[in-house]
Amino acid sequence: MRPLIGITACTRTVSGVASHCVQNKYVEAVAEAAQATPILIPALGETTDVSGLLSRLDGILATGSSTGVDPRRYGGNPREQSPEGLDIARDATTLPLLREAVRSSVPVLAICRGHQELNVALGGTLHQFVQSVPGKRDHREDESVPEEQRYGPSHSVSLRSDGYLARLFQTDSIAVNSLHEQGIDTLAPELIAEAWTEDGLVEAIRAPQAPAFTIGVQWHPEWQAAHTPYSRELFQAFASACRTRASDRNASVVG
Numbered sequence: 001m002r003p004l005i006g007i008t009a010c011t012r013t014v015s016g017v018a019s020h021c022v023q024n025k026y027v028e029a030v031a032e033a034a035q036a037t038p039i040l041i042p043a044l045g046e047t048t049d050v051s052g053l054l055s056r057l058d059g060i061l062a063t064g065s066s067t068g069v070d071p072r073r074y075g076g077n078p079r080e081q082s083p084e085g086l087d088i089a090r091d092a093t094t095l096p097l098l099r100e101a102v103r104s105s106v107p108v109l110a111i112c113r114g115h116q117e118l119n120v121a122l123g124g125t126l127h128q129f130v131q132s133v134p135g136k137r138d139h140r141e142d143e144s145v146p147e148e149q150r151y152g153p154s155h156s157v158s159l160r161s162d163g164y165l166a167r168l169f170q171t172d173s174i175a176v177n178s179l180h181e182q183g184i185d186t187l188a189p190e191l192i193a194e195a196w197t198e199d200g201l202v203e204a205i206r207a208p209q210a211p212a213f214t215i216g217v218q219w220h221p222e223w224q225a226a227h228t229p230y231s232r233e234l235f236q237a238f239a240s241a242c243r244t245r246a247s248d249r250n251a252s253v254v255g
């Protein structure tokens, strides 16, 4: 049986109707690159039954989003963010969920906003506008170009020489896409950096003491994941951890 992977949703108003949304590329990456069964995790906030949900899941994919984590979640200045740029219900869902997933041996792959959420959930902080930080490059996408170009390679990242990703990819740097303006400032105590841009921004993270696979990346491996070698390898490694979790879960139900 395929592992069951929960994908974090955003709240959106679609044609005037309040909705929970996940972009197709995340669903496709789980179904095709990870060969798993995707299921949406709605942004229900505090009413989410976190432990009940985690006990039924084999992995969590924390997605990217145009919205940012509310700065009040990490001691940032709330006046600098417009309310439309936030998704309070998503924060109230994903932050406790990711914190508990890491503790409960549920594999986590966290992408872009998800990567930032993982850091905040575990006690780290973010830059609200990386492009305004002295010495940092502008990590935002060019919104005027077609999607194919927006998700194309933008800059390289150096991989930690003794790190998980360098071992997985068998290289010390890769080219990645870049579509964000927030970014990690202070790393959460239980995370280590797995990759950096040349401006020093942390582009990938891992929780080395976590019982299961726990990786965050600032770039977008879900974009055409099944057809892009490093992205496919990352999703396959995540899937392998999810399969282990699935067989452990089944063994505990049977036994």
Ligand SMILES: N[C@@H](CCC(=O)NCCCC(=O)O)C(=O)O
Residues within 6 Å of the ligand: 023, 063, 064, 065, 066, 067, 068, 069, 111, 112, 113, 114, 179, 180, 181, 182, 183, 220
């Ligand atoms: N808003 C945050 C997060 C950036 C992010 O997740 N971008 C993804 C865009 C949509 C997608 O492809 O999922 C920031 O600006 O840092």
